[in-house]
Amino acid sequence: MTTISESIPQSNVNGRVSWATVKKVLSYGILFLLALTFIYPFLLAIATSFKTLPEINQNPVSLIPQVVTLEGYQRLLTFNVPRWTLNSALVAVSITLGNLLFASLGGYALARIRFPGSKAVFLGILGTMMIPGIVLLIPMFIVLKALGFVDTYAGLIMPKLITAFSIFLMKQFFESVPRELEEAARIDGASPLQIFFRVVLPTAKPALVALIIFSFQGAWNDFMHPLIVITVNQQLFTLPLGLALLRGGMGQNLQWNSLMAGSMLTTLPMAIVFFVFQRYFIEGISYSGIKG
Amino acid sequence: MTVATGIRGEDRQNAVAGWLFMTPTILIFSVFVIIPIIAAVYFSMTDWNGISPPAEATFIGLDNYKTILTQPGIRQTDFFTALKNTTYFALGVVPMQTIISLLLAVVVNQSLLRFKSFFRTTYYFPSITSSVAISLMFLFFYQKSGLVNQILSTLTFGAWEPIAWMADPRGLIHIALSWFGLTIQTAPDFLTQTSLFGVPLWSWISGPSVALTGIMIMNTWTTIGTMMIIFLAALQDIPNFVYEAAQIDGASAWSQFRRITLPMLRPTMFFVVTLGLIGTYQVFDQIYVMSSGGPAKTTLTIAYLVYRNGFNNSQMGLGAAIAILLFIIIFALTMIQRRITGSEAAV
Numbered sequence: 001m002t003t004i005s006e007s008i009p010q011s012n013v014n015g016r017v018s019w020a021t022v023k024k025v026l027s028y029g030i031l032f033l034l035a036l037t038f039i040y041p042f043l044l045a046i047a048t049s050f051k052t053l054p055e056i057n058q059n060p061v062s063l064i065p066q067v068v069t070l071e072g073y074q075r076l077l078t079f080n081v082p083r084w085t086l087n088s089a090l091v092a093v094s095i096t097l098g099n100l101l102f103a104s105l106g107g108y109a110l111a112r113i114r115f116p117g118s119k120a121v122f123l124g125i126l127g128t129m130m131i132p133g134i135v136l137l138i139p140m141f142i143v144l145k146a147l148g149f150v151d152t153y154a155g156l157i158m159p160k161l162i163t164a165f166s167i168f169l170m171k172q173f174f175e176s177v178p179r180e181l182e183e184a185a186r187i188d189g190a191s192p193l194q195i196f197f198r199v200v201l202p203t204a205k206p207a208l209v210a211l212i213i214f215s216f217q218g219a220w221n222d223f224m225h226p227l228i229v230i231t232v233n234q235q236l237f238t239l240p241l242g243l244a245l246l247r248g249g250m251g252q253n254l255q256w257n258s259l260m261a262g263s264m265l266t267t268l269p270m271a272i273v274f275f276v277f278q279r280y281f282i283e284g285i286s287y288s289g290i291k292g
Numbered sequence: 293m294t295v296a297t298g299i300r301g302e303d304r305q306n307a308v309a310g311w312l313f314m315t316p317t318i319l320i321f322s323v324f325v326i327i328p329i330i331a332a333v334y335f336s337m338t339d340w341n342g343i344s345p346p347a348e349a350t351f352i353g354l355d356n357y358k359t360i361l362t363q364p365g366i367r368q369t370d371f372f373t374a375l376k377n378t379t380y381f382a383l384g385v386v387p388m389q390t391i392i393s394l395l396l397a398v399v400v401n402q403s404l405l406r407f408k409s410f411f412r413t414t415y416y417f418p419s420i421t422s423s424v425a426i427s428l429m430f431l432f433f434y435q436k437s438g439l440v441n442q443i444l445s446t447l448t449f450g451a452w453e454p455i456a457w458m459a460d461p462r463g464l465i466h467i468a469l470s471w472f473g474l475t476i477q478t479a480p481d482f483l484t485q486t487s488l489f490g491v492p493l494w495s496w497i498s499g500p501s502v503a504l505t506g507i508m509i510m511n512t513w514t515t516i517g518t519m520m521i522i523f524l525a526a527l528q529d530i531p532n533f534v535y536e537a538a539q540i541d542g543a544s545a546w547s548q549f550r551r552i553t554l555p556m557l558r559p560t561m562f563f564v565v566t567l568g569l570i571g572t573y574q575v576f577d578q579i580y581v582m583s584s585g586g587p588a589k590t591t592l593t594i595a596y597l598v599y600r601n602g603f604n605n606s607q608m609g610l611g612a613a614i615a616i617l618l619f620i621i622i623f624a625l626t627m628i629q630r631r632i633t634g635s636e637a638a639v
Contacts, residue, residue, distance in 0.1 A: 115310025139328030
């Protein structure tokens with residue numbers, strides 16, 4: 001492929017601009033223009049978060065604030081935003097830990113342990129993947145209410161401690177681990193639990209990293225679940241929930257510097273995770289995506 | 293003899309370990325997925341308001357479904373308006389995100405391209421950003437003096453009239469028709485007087501409103517990154533020698549794309565379109581933050597209607613019934629799509 005493409009410009013020796021060059025310029029042009037439409041909105045949001053309200057009204061598209069102010073961020077403090085951030089972190093970390101543990105246990109059992117009923121369990125989990133989340137909105141509320149989990153951390157965390165997606169990710173991974181590893185340990189008389197924790201789990205690092213990323217991302221950005229769990233207690237708001245209700249509370253008089261500041265605050269942790277673990281994001285999504 | 297008991301012993305150990313390992317998952321799934329599904333079916337046949345104890349809800353059979361599907365009234369009108377809006381949303385977003393992400397993947401996949409990982413990262417970034425944050429950003433950009441109008445104004449050398457996107461209920465098809473002089477005043481009576489499921493024919497053909505279009509554009513913007521990565525992975529699985537053989541035979545770039553790339557990507561296409569349909573039919577967060585279903589109910593989606601009925605209007609039973617109808621719609625669409633794409637494409 002490479003050699004053939006490279007040979008095309010050379011074969012065009014009669015001085016005309018070759019198709020390959022046109023294609024290249026066109027490709028880069030489109031890609032960079034598009035990249036700009038992806039980057040500019042974030043830059044503008046950051047800039048807006050540091051502007052004063054009059055300046056935002058006067059010029060809502062400039063990338064450089066005339067006067068840099070922390071007014072937008074300071075106002076967030078009066079709305080309990082630090083507490084919401086802590087809540088978001090607590091919830092996201094708990095959910096990630098839960099998925100790590102339960103999905104690797106479950107995924108391993110489904111991939112490697114031959115136990116009666118495993119097929120039925122697998123199909124059951126597969127079936128729940130077909131159910132759109134929104135369909136569960138009201139019934140989830142019913143169950144949470146019955147359990148007394150409305151307006152509690154337990155309500156925010158427990159239902160999300162394991163997802164079908166995590167189980168599949170881990171099951172697929174464990175199916176690719178060579179069996180010889182476990183066989184050797186088994187001959188040495190190790191129990192399934194020992195084999196799992198001492199032999200298999202240490203090989204699963206790439207899959208676990210992918211799982212950490214997806215679980216954390218899902219939990220950190222989740223809006224719908226906190227919206228139905230937290231009905232009155234502002235102390236338990238997560239960042240996206242608090243932010244959405246903040247917007248609602250402002251009515252027509254939207255304080256854009258604070259809203260953009262809040263948005264950037266919500267985006268920042270994910271951005272850090274993303275740039276540190278970029279490779280795993282891309283690998284993870286292609287991995288899980290293709291296998292469907 | 294000893295071998296046999298040894299195997300049986302191992303079987304038992306496996307059974308214990310298997311179920312032990314699955315216990316947390318089974319427990320959580322039962323309580324938070326299986327039971328809720330059963331509860332949803334039951335409560336969709338009650339008049340529960342969401343406030344009184346669930347046990348006090350009265351069983352009313354299929355009344356909620358009848359109210360929505362067959363009885364003219366505000367509830368029927370709302371449901372079919374939401375169905376209309378959601379369908380326009382999906383009809384716009386799914387093809388847009390699929391085509392753009394496929395083209396992007398093909399361009400980014402070129403072997404000689406530099407900055408590959410920069411492009412990949414940039415396009416993917418919105419996919420990992422909170423939907424609430426993105427919605428707030430776009431709400432800001434869609435103001436009358438905001439970024440979107442200014443860009444359009446620049447591109448058209450000032451010919452673009454700034455609009456307040458999120459406050460504009462005009463349907464795109466209605467706008468197009470008005471250029472030919474067809475408005476609600478001049479439209480023939482059969483369009484304005486006849487109603488289907490509580491919605492006048494004239495409203496059925498409105499197209500997505502300007503407000504909904506704004507959300508559609510945003511939704512495309514946030515999702516093409518994920519779709520692109522999925523296409524990229526599939527593209528990398530197509531062996532190079534197939535293209536090399538085609539090039540030796542003198543196939544043009546276009547015919548290579550049409551004869552090799554597209555057929556090889558069919559299973560992935562099925563997957564991406566399915567993901568797109570499931571996602572668009574559930575659109576909720578963006579509506580909640582940006583428009584709350586307005587203006588003039590033109591951004592009211594089925595998912596938002598479920599929420600509004602259940603949590604704002606104290607009609608949990610009715611909301612549950614709408615949710616179940618939504619499930620049936622999504623399920624049917626996936627099946628129809630599977631038929632069209634061919635079952636061998638199923639992942």
